[in-house]
Amino acid sequence: APLALPFVPPAAAVGAYLLVALATGGAVRWCARRYHDDPEGDGETAYRLRRLRRRGVLVGGGVVAAVTVTFRVGTAAGDALAGTPAGTALGDPAAAAVGAAAAYLVPVALVVLATRLATVPHRGAARNLRLRYRDVAAWEVERSGVGVVGLLAAVGAIAAVPAGWPRAVVAVGLAFLATALAPVALVVALRTRWPTDDERHLVADLLPPGVALRVVDNRTRVGSAFAAGVVPGVERVFVTEALFDVLDDDELRAVVAHEVGHHERHHVLLRFSLVAVAAAAALGVASVAPDLALAGVLVGVVPFSVLLAWVVRRTERSADDYAVRAVGGPALADALDTLAAHRYVLDTGERFAPFAYHPPLRKRIEALRRTGPGGSDGAVDPSAA
16 A cells, blocks of 8 residues: 655656656666677667666656655546546546546656667667657657557546446457557558558559558658558558668568568457457456455466467467468568668567567578478478477
């Protein structure tokens, strides 16, 4: 239970949150500078920087959450919002929930922004990215802002529903809606464009009806390529603009085929369903037995994370198998080799293997090379390491 301390003045709470964000960003920047001259090379530096950002968010987010809980900032924020015309319109339960959620989410968003900005120059150098503070800051503020507003709206809607399984059903429904609309939001948030005629012609035969290609601005790159959307007609394959420069035609087609495989084999929906079921179960327990909810989450988060990672790895192998059948394993292997050389994908090896979302890169490439063009020597074994 939180300590019996008085509510802190809003200015003091804001000051504490800003101090935590600045301290986290400063610590991350200091560590990033040390990693910059890593003798093991840019690939290891890029991996360490990514791990550093995650640790910075975890530690900084934990500190701001502790401040929020200890000084009951969430309760104060909920009460303050409930006393405003907007809070009255929402209703007491919804206003209290939205205010409390804002007290947690907004400070964490500040920590994320500070952490990511702290590694910008070193991340750009290690991974050959055209990153600028202005672009990264604008994108992060836009992305975090939309995310926080969306989550607060969802919290208010869920809190307005009677407690119990009706609330869990509404939560799952809202999560599915967000997943379905994700391609629309990403088109704006990632500054994407439609492919040129040449780009579209290169992969047109790989895109089934209802799946469209979008090209992502390099300055907001979130990965080499990914699939988003679960509703036919609103499914998208996102490919970073730089891939058209570093990959040859066959390699690019293999990457697109892999992402199409995620759509064709319903991996996006499968991943969403796992998370939605777990979230619904946690919310249902919280509604019926609040005292057990936190303990249940703490006990279940590690095994669930391992299960989710295992399922995602299986879907990645399945998408590789789809690409093998569509364009051939060697083409995808060559693409992964090229992307690894440019640090557009990182090989984490066997580190934290139970929690990894991708199979070890070198083993994955070796398995793909053992297949013939068009998969004539057999598909990738989904059970392979």
